Amino acid sequence: MPTFRDRGVVLRSYKLGETDRIVHLFLQEHGKVRAVAKGVRRPGSRFGARLEPYSYVDVQLYQGRTLAIVQQVELIESHRQIRTDFATSVAASVIAEFVDVTSLENESDNALLTLTRAAFMTLELLPEEPAVFLDAFLLRGAAVNGFQVTTTKCVRCSAGGQHAFLSVRHGGLLCADCAPSGARAVEWSVIEMLTALQAAGEWRDLPGLIARDPEAYRTAASYVRAFVEHHLDRRLRGYDTVPRP
Numbered sequence: 001m002p003t004f005r006d007r008g009v010v011l012r013s014y015k016l017g018e019t020d021r022i023v024h025l026f027l028q029e030h031g032k033v034r035a036v037a038k039g040v041r042r043p044g045s046r047f048g049a050r051l052e053p054y055s056y057v058d059v060q061l062y063q064g065r066t067l068a069i070v071q072q073v074e075l076i077e078s079h080r081q082i083r084t085d086f087a088t089s090v091a092a093s094v095i096a097e098f099v100d101v102t103s104l105e106n107e108s109d110n111a112l113l114t115l116t117r118a119a120f121m122t123l124e125l126l127p128e129e130p131a132v133f134l135d136a137f138l139l140r141g142a143a144v145n146g147f148q149v150t151t152t153k154c155v156r157c158s159a160g161g162q163h164a165f166l167s168v169r170h171g172g173l174l175c176a177d178c179a180p181s182g183a184r185a186v187e188w189s190v191i192e193m194l195t196a197l198q199a200a201g202e203w204r205d206l207p208g209l210i211a212r213d214p215e216a217y218r219t220a221a222s223y224v225r226a227f228v229e230h231h232l233d234r235r236l237r238g239y240d241t242v243p244r245p
Helices: 080-084 086-102 110-123 130-144 188-198 207-212 214-232
Strands: 003-016 020-027 031-037 056-063 068-077 165-167 172-174
Touching: 003 031, 003 086, 003 110, 020 056, 020 086, 020 110, 031 056, 080 086, 086 110, 086 130, 086 214, 110 130, 130 188, 130 207, 130 214, 188 207, 188 214, 207 214
Parallel strands: 031 068
Antiparallel strands: 003 020, 003 056, 020 031, 056 068, 165 172
């Protein structure tokens, strides 16, 4: 059976039988891979602790009939601190859920992997407001997957300007002429918040968004969730449990 080696992050794992686990990996060359880690729940397992969620690993596998089989694991970054704190661990679990849902098996996506690693490295520092990093990741991850929030023009007619209406279904701003009945009007500060959350750049600047305008951030965060869940056509299970300012 073909053997391959790759690097990537551990998204999730769950029990299989009495001693094994199934792990979902997101790898640099092979995309999402589901694999069986045999015997990792036995006391003294050689690499059980190396396959904890959010870890960055170098892994060797061989392809079985349906799932890959883990042969060797080298731990590169454990991200242990994430798992010691409730707020960061829940935020990380939502990030992992998003990646697990949007990534494809055996198809690499280095842009999404790079974004995921950056998010986990930031959460490893135990920031005071992990929710803002989660919201930024969700918008940036959505853009990587091809559904970006438009904040510079009307989504339907492309008219520029500071339009007042924000649509989840259409994915951004609508002018007064294009906005359907019942469309949501928001303050321009909310649009600026979404633009800042979505923009590629330094993660360390994000907590300042909350301090600058807490109300605009809360409105923007509610839109982020609605937008992402609408386009994924599913609820993000852990989103409600992430502590928020």
